[in-house]
Amino acid sequence: MDTPPAVELHVHVEGTLEPELILELAERRGVALPYADLDDLRARYAFTDLPHFLDLYYANMAVLCTAEDFAAITAAYLERAAAGGVRHVELFVDPQAHLARGVPLEAVLEGVSGALADAPSGMTTGLIPCFLRDRPATEAAEVLDSLVRSSTPLLGIGLDSAEVGHPPAQFAEVYARARAEGLHLVAHAGEEGPASYVRDALDVLGVERVDHGIRSLDDPALVRRLAEEAVPLTVCPFSNVRLRTVDTLADHPLPRMLDAGLAVSVHSDDPAYFGGYVDDNHRAVADTLALTPDQVRTLADNAVEAAFVDDARRVELRAEVAAWAGA
């Protein structure tokens, strides 16, 4: 299938770190990694669940040391994204994962935002730092202070990392502050965690978009509400299969979510770890789940409507999807 022009709303920059680049950066920076070679590293990509994946994801960040490294991974991602038809990207970054290793916030922001400013022609971009929900909310509050004091343009804030046992409500004050700063609000919820976390992300944090949200299906009243309020859900099919929240792609609940009238769109999450980028995810769900052309168009339209862009850009993105659908 020819994939639609993509609006990528759920991708972690650290999750675009391809194995080859991990080894290359390790050599360049003199970082010792516990892998014999590329095959040994790749052999560790069979994950049992989200925490198991996160162990490797955080460990591999050891190779990201300087602003140049952050610029390099961001530029490599943008080049791959453009080749896959991405027209607009809202990129997640995990500042605390780097601060905890002694990398200054300025190096992270300068590297990533510098590369975003040099995105391929015609692609629009934005940056969304995420707080790690398995670290204290007091730390998130301090990082938010530093973020709003920095000169880096930010689109919003997000919440990620190990979900179960880390309910959204702990971050109510952080989100209230971010809202007062005029930032957009999103959060991972209902990936591995229960449907109640999705409800709390909406009611307590006031998020405008829910990342994943697939466990909402366990709660029919919540599904009705999400449909009525057209709450965008950024669904990541390859991620769900590789982190075993869904058995196989053929079992993915995306068709049920579409049938329930949910504002779902398809994204990649951590493409270097989960087997593909946003275009690969679109192609695979369309084929494996036998989606109709109208359903694929709906996914693309939903992503455009969920993007944090101004009216003029939304009109352009709508037109690009319409031109693709009519071609």
Ligand SMILES: Nc1ncnc2[nH]cnc12
């Ligand atoms: N799928 C995911 N869920 C939660 N936190 C993440 N950080 C990177 N990928 C993530």
Ligand SMILES: [Zn+2]
């Ligand atoms: Zn994610």
